Amino acid sequence: VRRDAKELAEQGSLRLVYGGVASPYTEAHSAAYVAQAEQSEHTAEKRGIAEAACQFIAPGDVIFLDSGTTIQQFAELFPTDVQYTLVCYSLNTLNIITKLDNCTVIAPGGVFSPRSLVFSGPDTVNVIRKYRANKAFLGATGYEMKHGLTCSYVEDAPLKQAVMDSSVEKILLMDSSKFGKVSTCNFADIGDFSAVITDSGISSEYAHHIRSHGARLLVVGGDET
Numbered sequence: 546v547r548r549d550a551k552e553l554a555e556q557g558s559l560r561l562v563y564g565g566v567a568s569p570y571t572e573a574h575s576a577a578y579v580a581q582a583e584q585s586e587h588t589a590e591k592r593g594i595a596e597a598a599c600q601f602i603a604p605g606d607v608i609f610l611d612s613g614t615t616i617q618q619f620a621e622l623f624p625t626d627v628q629y630t631l632v633c634y635s636l637n638t639l640n641i642i643t644k645l646d647n648c649t650v651i652a653p654g655g656v657f658s659p660r661s662l663v664f665s666g667p668d669t670v671n672v673i674r675k676y677r678a679n680k681a682f683l684g685a686t687g688y689e690m691k692h693g694l695t696c697s698y699v700e701d702a703p704l705k706q707a708v709m710d711s712s713v714e715k716i717l718l719m720d721s722s723k724f725g726k727v728s729t730c731n732f733a734d735i736g737d738f739s740a741v742i743t744d745s746g747i748s749s750e751y752a753h754h755i756r757s758h759g760a761r762l763l764v765v766g767g768d769e770t
Contacts, residue, residue: 595615607680609632611683613684623648680712685723744766
């Protein structure tokens with residue numbers, strides 16, 4: 546199977562990614578989605594979620610930062626005079642946190658994807674697994690009760706899973722437009738998270754589902770349990 550997959554990749558019929566293969570035809574569509582649509586979607590909600598996430602961090606924390614525009618906005622709010630150790634594989638967020646003079650920034654490296662702005666691959670996953678953090682902040686493309694949390698790109702799932710395996714607290718930052726949606730790859734269940742931060746657009750059904758699985762739910766502009 547590996548030999549056949551390699552030959553097909555050389556012919557341009559598929560792309561090799563960590564843990565499997567992917568279509569070669571999604572590049573242009575995905576790049577447009579990330580670079581244009583996602584950056585400008587639900588900006589007020591994402592900002593509110595990012596501001597709420599700041600209450601979870603403390604000086605001296607070792608923090609994993611996932612990819613995504615909400616995580617990027619969260620990084621923009623980090624105080625410049627506080628020391629953290631930050632591990633991140635997302636270019637847009639790295640561009641922000643590398644300007645924090647008091648922080649130690651660890652970039653695992655890997656193969657860069659222009660559509661997701663993420664460095665990924667088996668080497669990246671192996672580096673992540675060598676570190677430990679007391680907190681991890683992650684995003685998702687979709688969350689559906691039956692199918693769990695999903696991301697858009699095959700190569701992103703192992704990164705998120707490695708981060709979660711290497712962290713004590715896992716905090717999900719996700720605006721309410723993502724609830725009820727299913728994307729390409731499952732990477733976790735809602736019960737794997739210590740806390741979920743979202744906006745007041747979340748339905749009572751999803752709020753109940755999150756709480757029933759033991760996660761702390763913080764609704765920006767709403768109630769916390």
